[in-house]
Amino acid sequence: MEEIQLIALFLFVLFLLLGTGVWVGLALLGVAFFGIEMFTARPAGDTMITTIWSSSSSWTLTALPLFIWMGEILFRTRLSEDMFRGLSPWMARLPGGLVHTNIVACTIFAAVSGSSAATLTTVGKMAIPELRKRKYPESLVIGTLAGAATLGLMIPPSLTLIVYGVTINESITKLFMAGILPGLFLAFLFMAYVALYSKFSSNFAPLEEPKMTFSEKVKNSRFLIPLLILIAVVIGSMYLGIATATEAAAFGVVGSLLLAATQRSLNWETFSQSLMGATRTSAMIALILAGASFLSLSMGFTGLPRGLADLIGSLELSRFELLMVLLVFYIILGCFLDGISSVVLTMAVVEPMIRQAGIDLIWFGIFIVVVVEMAQITPPIGFNLFVLQGMTHHEMNFIAKAAIPMFLIMVVMVFVLIFVPDLATFLPDNMRQGPGGG
DSSP states (O other), rough: OOHHHHHHHHHHHHHHHHHHOOOHHHHHHHHHEEEEEEHHSSHHHHHHHHHHHHTEEEEEEGGHHHHHHHHHHHHHTTTHOOOHHHHHHHHTTSSSTTHHHHHHHHHHHHTTTOHHHHHHHHHHHHHHHHHTTTTTTTHHHHHHHHHHGGGGGGGSHHHHHHHHHHHHHHHHHHHHHHHHHHHHHHHHHHHHHHHHHHOOOOOOOOOOOOOOOOHHHHHHHHHHHHHHHHHHHHHHHHHHTOOOOHHHHHHHHHHHHHHHHHHTTTOOHHHHHHHHHHHHHOOOOHHHHHOOOOOOOHHHHTTTTHHHHHHHHHTTHHHHHHHHHHHHHHHHHHTTSSSHHHHHHHHHHHHHHHHHHHHHHHHHHHOOOOOOOOTHHHHHHHHHHHHHHHOOOOOHHHOHHHOHHHHHHHHHHHHHHHOOOOOHHHHHSEEEEEEOOO
């Protein structure tokens, strides 16, 4: 019972700070400082300084700002127009028509940007007006966009996977590889839903697309080819062991700058905007990571994580039961915190439980990302819902209802992962080891 009381006390202080409008990173630092002062004899200030420095000076963490910058550069190019123009001729003949461009475009952009919000904004600003013009059902357009944009959290380079890897000291490259097949499979499930909707829904009656010859389709897609080459270089260099995640991120930044320059969308203004955008996002995540690192240490001094793991162990939950408990826990937590905060806040407590249960940490990283993806589209603060509300001016109820089928598909995806773990572990188990490790 002592562990439960300690958790309640930590959570009370955390939500008190968050409720008063304190930034998440500072709130985590405040809770950790409180824990050190109250429950240990160690000097809180010295401990905090040492922990923040050691967590911030990790070489692995350098991949984070580089991948963020790569996404920021491409976000400011003509990419959204090129993607819709390039994909629509190939999607038009599929059951469900051009709604598939939402999913495929989100999957492609997810492979150059680890951000769900950037993926949603880039694809949505072009796709929503075009699909409305062609009379596609509004709820289907918005729902698929809300769900598919979350693929930015799973398909490499995923910011959430970088943060998870740094927090538990696992290979970022292996985590990236683990996210590829589940990400593609989830995109396939979304597309299957669209196909079924188009067959069985009475309100699916879009305008007919004009037929195109194969050469016309290829001509329309010519702007997408450099982007696909960039994705292949970034992901392929990691899989073949040629580059670490950080080196692949550097290739990605150079490639995205070249791509933006050839499109003539790179000028001093867009360059400085992308740099400042990446700096702001990186600084926010670094502050959250520093706070989480200090909180993990503070909780470790109190013996809380180990005590809680022992308590869970004494309940003799099966592996499946433990995962179901964590599934519900993260869905509830995700209603109130963003994905990265949810991961770093809980890892100190959850990691010992996972290790004790013998669950593969690489596989669990993908499990947790799918659950965090669900949180992006669950009220009251599902981030993707707010971005979509700003873009479409619909009521929040309408957007949340449109996203429900995508939420249920992600629940199915969790069970697929549990019963077919090789989906996440096959690529990392078979990749080549590169110089310098992950």
